[in-house]
Amino acid sequence: xxxxxxxxxxxxxxxxxxxxxxxxxxxxxxxxxxxxxxxxxxxxxxxxxxxxxxxxxxxxxxxxxxxxxxxxxxxxxxxxxxxxxxxxxxxxxxxxxxxxxxxxxxxxxxxxxxxxxxxxxxxxxxxxxxxxxxxxxxxxxxxxxxxxxxxxxxxxxxxxxxxxxxxxxxxxxxxxxxxxxxxxxxxxxxxxxxxxxxxxxxxxxxxxxxxxxxxxxxxxx
Amino acid sequence: xxxxxxxxxxxxxxxxxxxxxxxxxxxxxxxxxxxxxxxxxxxxxxxxxxxxxxxxxxxxxxxxxxxxxxxxxxxxxxxxxxxxxxxxxxxxxxxxxxxxxxxxxxxxxxxxxxxxxxxxxxxxxxxxxxxxxxxxxxxxxxxxxxxxxxxxxxxxxxxxxxxxxxxxxxxxxxxxxxxxxxxxxxxxxxxxxxxxxxxxxxxxxxxxxxxxxxxxxxxxxxxxxxxxxxxxxxxxxxxxxxxxxxxxxxxxxxxxxxxxxxxxxxxxxxxxxxxxxxxxxxxxxxxxxxxxxxxxxxxxxxxxxxxxxxxxxxxxxxxxxxxxxxxxxxxxxxxxxxxxxxxxxxxxxxxxxxxxxxxxxxxxxxxxxxxxxxxxxxxxxxxxxxxxxxxxxxxxxxxxxxxxxxxxxxxxxxxxxxx
Numbered sequence: 001x002x003x004x005x006x007x008x009x010x011x012x013x014x015x016x017x018x019x020x021x022x023x024x025x026x027x028x029x030x031x032x033x034x035x036x037x038x039x040x041x042x043x044x045x046x047x048x049x050x051x052x053x054x055x056x057x058x059x060x061x062x063x064x065x066x067x068x069x070x071x072x073x074x075x076x077x078x079x080x081x082x083x084x085x086x087x088x089x090x091x092x093x094x095x096x097x098x099x100x101x102x103x104x105x106x107x108x109x110x111x112x113x114x115x116x117x118x119x120x121x122x123x124x125x126x127x128x129x130x131x132x133x134x135x136x137x138x139x140x141x142x143x144x145x146x147x148x149x150x151x152x153x154x155x156x157x158x159x160x161x162x163x164x165x166x167x168x169x170x171x172x173x174x175x176x177x178x179x180x181x182x183x184x185x186x187x188x189x190x191x192x193x194x195x196x197x198x199x200x201x202x203x204x205x206x207x208x209x210x211x212x213x214x215x216x217x218x219x220x221x
Numbered sequence: 222x223x224x225x226x227x228x229x230x231x232x233x234x235x236x237x238x239x240x241x242x243x244x245x246x247x248x249x250x251x252x253x254x255x256x257x258x259x260x261x262x263x264x265x266x267x268x269x270x271x272x273x274x275x276x277x278x279x280x281x282x283x284x285x286x287x288x289x290x291x292x293x294x295x296x297x298x299x300x301x302x303x304x305x306x307x308x309x310x311x312x313x314x315x316x317x318x319x320x321x322x323x324x325x326x327x328x329x330x331x332x333x334x335x336x337x338x339x340x341x342x343x344x345x346x347x348x349x350x351x352x353x354x355x356x357x358x359x360x361x362x363x364x365x366x367x368x369x370x371x372x373x374x375x376x377x378x379x380x381x382x383x384x385x386x387x388x389x390x391x392x393x394x395x396x397x398x399x400x401x402x403x404x405x406x407x408x409x410x411x412x413x414x415x416x417x418x419x420x421x422x423x424x425x426x427x428x429x430x431x432x433x434x435x436x437x438x439x440x441x442x443x444x445x446x447x448x449x450x451x452x453x454x455x456x457x458x459x460x461x462x463x464x465x466x467x468x469x470x471x472x473x474x475x476x477x478x479x480x481x482x483x484x485x486x487x488x489x490x491x492x493x494x495x496x497x498x499x500x501x502x503x504x505x506x507x508x509x510x511x512x513x514x515x516x517x518x519x520x521x522x523x524x525x526x527x528x529x530x531x532x533x534x535x536x537x538x539x540x541x542x543x544x545x546x547x548x549x550x551x552x553x554x555x556x557x558x559x560x561x562x563x564x565x566x567x568x569x570x571x572x573x574x575x576x577x578x579x580x581x582x583x584x585x586x587x588x589x590x591x592x593x594x595x596x597x598x599x600x601x602x603x604x605x606x607x608x609x610x611x612x613x614x615x616x617x618x619x620x621x622x623x624x625x626x627x628x629x630x631x632x633x634x635x636x637x638x639x640x
Contacts, residue, residue: 013444017451024454084443085436085482106446106475109454 003120006032006047008040008066009055009082014105018053021109028116037061044070049077050120054099056083056090064090064097071098075200078119080126100201101126123187124171125202152212154196160214162189166202167209247295250340254292257336262288264329265312273316273327283311287333294337298345302353305337310360318369325365325376326383334383335390342394343401350398354391358384426593433540434600437500437532439481446474502535503528503562503569506542510560513546520546520558528564534621537597538562538571541605544590545573545617553578556614568603568620577613594619 005028007018012035019030031047034040038060044052052070056063067079081094081102091102100119103112103126118124152160165175172190176183190202199205209215262284269280287308294301313325326334334357342350358380365376450471453464501509510522530538542560549558556578562571591607594617598605603621610616 011444011447014447016455017447020454021451084440104478105443106450106478108471108475109450 002027002029003051003116004029004031004047004049005116006030006034006040006043006049006052008034008037008043008052008058008063010035010058011055014055014082018112021112022116025113028113037063037066040066041069041073044077045073048074051116052077052079053116054079054081055105056081056094056102064093064099067094067099068097071200078122078201080115080119095203095207098200098204100203122202123173123190125166125169125206152197152208152214155193159189159193159196162186163193163205163209164215166190166193166205167215169206250295250344251292254295254336254340258288258291261291261329261333261336265327265333268327268329269312269316272319272322273312273324274319275312275316279315280312283308283315287312287330290337291333291340294340295344298341298349298353301337302341302349302356305334305353306356306360309334309357310364313361314364314368318372321375323379323382324369324372325361326379331383331386335387338387338391339394342391342396343398345398347395347399350391350395354387357387423592427596430540430593430597430600433500433536434533435481435484437536439478440500441532442474442478442481446471446478449474500532500536501539502532503530503538504535505539506560506562509539509543509546513550513558516550518546518550518554518558519556520549520560523559523561525563528562528569528623530569530621530623531601534569534601534603534623537601537603538569538619538621540597541594541617541619542571542573544594548590548617549573549575549615553615564623567623569623571619571621572616574610574616575614577610591617 005022007015007022007030009015009018015033015035019033022028022030031049032043034043035058037058040052040054040058041061052067054063054067054070058066061069063081067081070077071079079094079099081091081099082105083090083102084105094102100122101115103115107115115126118126152163155163161179162175165178170178172183172186175186175190179186190205194200194202194205197205197208199208265284265287266277266281269275269284270277273280275283287305290301290305290308293304309326309330312327312330316324316327318324338350338354338357341353362376362380365380366373369376449467452467453459459467504527506522506524510520513520542562546558546560549556553575556575558573558575560571560573562569564570591605594605594607598619598621601621603619605617605619607615607617
């Protein structure tokens with residue numbers, strides 16, 4: 001079964017370009033396009049995509065608000081944010097809103113295709129280096145915090161270890177290698193961690209790991 | 222600029238003010254003190270000879286020293302108080318006590334001492350003034366008691382008079398001096414903070430302009446990248462060579478974007494605005510006018526046929542009209558405002574005109590709004606003029622090229638330039 005993708009961007013050229021690029025790939029199907037935040041909410045509700053490619057900057061309803069609504073309506077959908085600028089605040093806000101990762105619009109086509117697949121599979125963090133740096137910076141700041149930090153009391157020691165590995169940006173395969181356990185075991189640990197903490201995604205897991213204090217940001221400067 | 226004339230002082234007043242502003246207050250005080258010193262010197266010397274029976278030369282010498290303390294008090298307060306104390310004591314001791322006449326303090330000396338403590342209080346610290354006052358007082362009182370103990374009652378009366386008069390002027394001098402000091406500090410602080418404020422406004426304005434220009438360019442650049450890198454998927458008929466060309470365009474636009482991003486990091490000082498809507502353009506003028514109407518302004522938009530401009534010109538035009546509307550609402554809130562947007566030959570001309578209205582407040586702006594508008598216009602090779610209309614209203618007129626031209630001049634005008 002092929003991946004169902006919706007492309008949302010206010011620029012017709014970007015929509016057409018990305019849609020054409022994704023259609024040309026095996027196993028990816030573009031099921032809808034939207035030119036603003038309001039439209040993408042409607043299109044997503046109608047087509048139940050696996051992945052939404054979402055521009056951050058859109059008229060009527062911006063990409064972050066649209067992400068919040070789309071993921072609240074359908075918990076299976078994964079949102080991949082597209083930005084022109086790698087402005088950390090936006091990206092962090094996007095991940096808090098429920099996006100699984102972000103990508104610069106000028107990323108090379110094969111990177112974009114790979115990103116869509118990674119986000120859909122959910123077994124690794126997108127651009128782990130950048131994502132971690134950004135979460136490190138914001139998760140520890142008081143302004144980013146909304147409500148008390150998540151409690152990790154329900155986790156077993158093993159699951160904590162796995163969460164630390166996720167926060168370090170490692171994929172399931174890498175975690176399996178580091179902890180000397182089977183990849184299948186890692187996978188079930190990851191899904192139990194996400195389930196217990198009520199998280200939808202690895203990206204949110206990184207935020208939770210920092211906000212709970214399980215992982216402490218490296219001292220900067 | 223034409224508007225600024227209204228707020229200029231009348232020419233004659235302006236000249237007087239600037240003349241007064243250039244005169245050194247220390248020089249004025251020195252001059253006055255010297256005149257007083259000459260007058261008091263001649264009075265003290267002649268009284269000293271006639272009434273107190275001093276030898277002429279000695280009377281003249283001591284009176285000169287005493288009077289000299291007056292101009293000296295302006296520049297060297299401490300030295301002046303010492304000199305005055307010594308000279309007055311000399312005059313008192315060297316002279317005879319006239320029967321029934323005022324002694325130890327001659328009336329002329331009281332005047333001189335009063336002026337000296339006044340000047341020291343004004344120019345020096347209050348401590349020096351008080352010490353100088355006591356230094357003149359104590360030795361002469363002691364001398365009076367030692368030299369003529371029999372007539373101590375007369376001397377006491379004289380000293381009390383002296384203390385009252387000089388004490389009052391001392392107090393006056395210190396109060397005036399402190400008041401001057403505090404007022405000067407306040408004035409300086411006010412000037413400094415006003416300068417800082419306008420500099421910060423300008424810097425913020427400039428940073429915002431640069432950021433917006435940057436955003437627009439980066440946006441277009443990323444369009445180019447997407448278009449070039451997806452060309453092979455959208456046009457299956459392209460041959461290998463064309464595909465290669467497109468890939469190269471994609472690669473160089475990607476590189477340009479990377480470079481722009483490092484620039485953006487410099488331009489965005491930590492506080493990215495949470496504005497996720499696309500940058501506004503001339504199509505946004507209708508919304509802008511509507512917003513102003515909702516805010517209670519009497520404003521209409523007159524737009525001939527839609528002009529198509531580049532994103533940068535559109536953004537510059539939008540911001541200029543926005544600023545002009547803000548100015549109109551601030552300075553002429555009840556006036557009728559007309560916003561006009563028209564294409565004239567190869568330019569788009571934007572005018573914001575308000576009818577005559579009672580000016581609000583002192584009517585003085587910082588002039589920063591106009592500088593900001595001019596900088597915006599200049600960034601796309603256009604100009605902004607602002608002037609009073611014949612019927613007493615005000616009009617801001619921006620002429621921007623339909624196609625981005627090379628910016629006029631070299632760069633943005635220097636800080637502090639202009640109005």
